[in-house]
Amino acid sequence: xxxxxxxxxxLIPASNEPSGCDSIHLANAARINNPDALQRIKLDAPLxxxxxxxxxxxLLAGCGSSGGQESANVESISAESQNRExxxxxxxxxxxxERESGNTASQSVxxxERESGNTASQSAESPNTESRTxxxxxxxxxxxxxxxxxxxxxxxxxxxxxxxCFAGDINLDESSATTLFMxxxxxxxxxxxxxxxxxxxxxxxxxxxxxxxxxxTGGAPLEGKKYTFRADPARVEILKLLGVDAVTLAxxxxxxxxxxxxxxxxAVLEExxxxxxxxxxxLEDAIKPLYIEADGRTVALVGASRAEKYKMTPQATETxxxxxxxxxxxxxxxxxAEAKENADFCIAFVHWGTEYSFxxxxxxxxxxxxxLDAGADAVIGAxxxxxxxxxxxxxxxxxxxxxxxxxxxxxxDTMLVQLHFSGDDLGSSLWVEIIPATQTGCRTVYxxxxxxxxxxxxxxxxxxxxxxxxxxxxxxxxx
Numbered sequence: 288x289x290x291x292x293x294x295x296x297x298l299i300p301a302s303n304e305p306s307g308c309d310s311i312h313l314a315n316a317a318r319i320n321n322p323d324a325l326q327r328i329k330l331d332a333p334l335x336x337x338x339x340x341x342x343x344x345x346l347l348a349g350c351g352s353s354g355g356q357e358s359a360n361v362e363s364i365s366a367e368s369q370n371r372e373x374x375x376x377x378x379x380x381x382x383x384x385e386r387e388s389g390n391t392a393s394q395s396v397x398x399x400e401r402e403s404g405n406t407a408s409q410s411a412e413s414p415n416t417e418s419r420t421x422x423x424x425x426x427x428x429x430x431x432x433x434x435x436x437x438x439x440x441x442x443x444x445x446x447x448x449x450x451x452c453f454a455g456d457i458n459l460d461e462s463s464a465t466t467l468f469m470x471x472x473x474x475x476x477x478x479x480x481x482x483x484x485x486x487x488x489x490x491x492x493x494x495x496x497x498x499x500x501x502x503x504t505g506g507a508p509l510e511g512k513k514y515t516f517r518a519d520p521a522r523v524e525i526l527k528l529l530g531v532d533a534v535t536l537a538x539x540x541x542x543x544x545x546x547x548x549x550x551x552x553x554a555v556l557e558e559x560x561x562x563x564x565x566x567x568x569x570l571e572d573a574i575k576p577l578y579i580e581a582d583g584r585t586v587a588l589v590g591a592s593r594a595e596k597y598k599m600t601p602q603a604t605e606t607x608x609x610x611x612x613x614x615x616x617x618x619x620x621x622x623x624a625e626a627k628e629n630a631d632f633c634i635a636f637v638h639w640g641t642e643y644s645f646x647x648x649x650x651x652x653x654x655x656x657x658x659l660d661a662g663a664d665a666v667i668g669a670x671x672x673x674x675x676x677x678x679x680x681x682x683x684x685x686x687x688x689x690x691x692x693x694x695x696x697x698x699x700d701t702m703l704v705q706l707h708f709s710g711d712d713l714g715s716s717l718w719v720e721i722i723p724a725t726q727t728g729c730r731t732v733y734x735x736x737x738x739x740x741x742x743x744x745x746x747x748x749x750x751x752x753x754x755x756x757x758x759x760x761x762x763x764x765x766x
Contacts, residue, residue, distance in 0.1 A: 448709040449581035451634065452491035455669050455689030455701060456499045459525060460516035464696045468729035476525050480693055481733035487703055487722055489530030492581045495588065495636070496692060497669040498526075498534035498541070498563070503551035506544030509599055515543035520555045527559065533577060535636045537565025537590035537610045538670065542600040549608050565590025565636065566603065566610040573603040573611040574618060576626035576633070584708070587626035589663075591619040592638035593650070594670045613637065616654055620661040627662030631715075632708060635663040640671040640688050645750045647675060647687055655685045664717060665706055674700050676751030677719075679764035684719050691726050698727040700743050719762040721747065 459466055465479070472478035477485070488494050500516035502523055508515040526534070534556070542549050549566070556563050564577035576587040591613035592600070603609035613619040619635075627633040635658040639651055655666050659680055666685040668675065672695075675688035690701045703722035710716055723734040723743040734740045737758070744756040753765045 445583075445712040446709075447582040447584050447711070447715075448707075449492040449584065450490075451493040451495065451581070451586065451706045451708070452488055453636075453667050453686075453689060453704045453706070454488070454494075454496040454692040456497050456672060456691050456694040458499055458516055458694045459518035459522040460500050461519060463516065465693055465729050466518070466522075468696075476528055479729065480529070480731045481724070483733040483735065484703065484722065484724055484731060485529060487705070491530065491705065493532050493579055493586060494530045495533045495535070496529075496531060497538060497636075497638070497689075498536055499538050499694065501541055501544050501548040501552045502555040503544055503548035505551060506546075506548030509543055509545065512543065512599055514540070516540050517544050517548060520551065523555050523559045523561065526561055531561060533562040533564065533579065533588060535565045535588070535590040535638070535669075536563050537573075537592040537636070538638045539592060539594045539600050541566055541610065546608060553608075564588050565592070565638075566608070568603070568608045569605055570603040570609075570611075571605075573609060574622045576622060576630070578626075578630055581708075584632065585630040587630035587633040588636060589619070589622050589626050589633065590636045590638075591622075592670075594638045594640075613639075613654070616657055620657060623658055623661040623663050627664075632664045632717075633662055634706070635659075635666045637666060637668050638670045639668055640675060642670070642672050644671060645673060645675060651675075651687055652678075655687070656680050659683045659685070665719075667704065672697075672699070674702065674747065674750070676747060676749075677754045677762060678752035679754060682764070684717070684762065686719070693726060693731045695726075696729045698725065700724075700746060701726050701731060702743070702747075721756060721760040721762060723760065 469475055469479050500518050502518050502520045504519060506517070536552070541552060550568070553563070553566075553568065562577050562579070564575070565573065567573035567575065576589045579586050579588065591611045593612060593614045598612075598614075601607070601609040602612040611619065611622070623633060623635055637655075637658070639654075640648060651668070655668075655678070658666050664683060666683075668686060668688045669690075671688040672691050673688070674690040677687065678685045684706075686704050689704060691697070691699055692701055692703075701724050703724070705720040705722065707718050707720060708715060721744065723740050725732050725734065725739075725743075734743055740760070741758065744758075744760065748754065748756055754762050755765055756762055
């Protein structure tokens with residue numbers, strides 16, 4: 288509230304001085320704002336009037352009036368003044384008694400009113416209590432409706448939907464045909480892989496591929512190994528352009544330049560904030576699943592390799608870096624079981640099979656099912672450098688090999704595999720989609736024409752176990 292200015296009034300006070308014209312004056316009573324003083328002024332007004340009349344008479348007498356008349360007038364005036372003073376005194380006394388009587392009566396009435404109000408208030412409490420109880424009862428359906436709405440909202444918030452996209456072998460080795468071709472192109476990697484494919488990769492919630500080389504400028508090629516691949520650490524930026532979130536290092540080329548280059552690879556990927564799995568500084572690290580969040584759900588990725596006839600890529604130990612092997616499946620199945628226990632979904636990414644062969648090894652057919660039994664929701668394979676078929680086992684998919692994605696200048700069919708997860712707390716579903724493409728002349732080209740798409744789908748059906756593929760690329764199990 289705004290503050291105002293205090294207002295002052297001018298009052299005329301009663302005088303206690305002897306009567307006479309000189310004794311009557313109008314005093315400035317500024318800053319006096321007292322109700323009692325104001326009352327006294329009102330009561331003394333007749334006395335002031337009498338004093339004024341006396342002065343007037345004296346003035347008239349001084350103008351030549353007879354002494355007898357003056358005396359009579361003075362006496363008359365004096366008597367009138369006394370009568371007025373007596374009447375005023377009686378009036379003041381009567382008014383004082385009236386005020387006291389009124390105050391007493393007012394106090395009595397106020398006391399009675401307070402007691403009556405308190406009694407009425409106490410009497411009204413019972414109906415009010417009943418009214419509140421009635422209101423609370425009436426509000427119960429409303430609260431029940433709110434609880435139901437909150438439950439529906441919680442159920443809706445538990446729904447999820449996400450996509451994991453997988454690509455096969457990629458090679459950024461400095462002396463490989465693919466890298467030399469990329470360096471000669473105006474737009475680099477964008478002139479090597481179709482924009483449609485790059486869009487699929489970037490749009491996926493999780494993008495994962497097989498990193499089939501090492502990042503380093505150090506180390507030396509392994510003695511006796513025919514093909515060795517090493518990329519400059521700066522090449523890791525290509526993965527970012529492709530939208531890659533994670534890579535498997537469980538393959539037969541990540542150790543091509545020895546321990547030093549492998550350790551460099553770990554450091555380069557970590558600095559680039561690209562996750563990796565299937566290899567590590569110790570066996571514990573190599574076995575450890577990679578956990579990634581997607582739309583409120585946890586996905587675990589676990590990698591292992593059994594791709595070499597002559598085992599030149601070492602398995603990690605308690606003190607030495609390396610990969611996780613799965614010639615003996617026990618460690619890998621234990622890693623899958625651990626991953627599934629700590630995640631909503633688990634994907635096993637395996638490096639296996641015969642190079643440039645569409646035929647499946649019996650060990651692939653056998654161990655692929657073991658990995659699903661261990662807890663994997665899907666198995667993804669690589670290493671053969673060409674496509675291999677698909678199979679459903681107990682409703683779960685196995686993609687035996689993704690083939691080369693962008694690896695060399697050979698002409699080969701390839702694909703992106705998309706795993707689409709959806710559901711809620713009550714259940715989930717997984718369906719597989721194939722994005723067809725062809726690697727040719729150091730380019731990987733999206734199959735946009737319906738006839739070309741159908742050709743690749745038909746080929747995949749022919750080399751698969753029990754699947755059919757729709758024109759839209761949806762993989763379905765044949766009962």
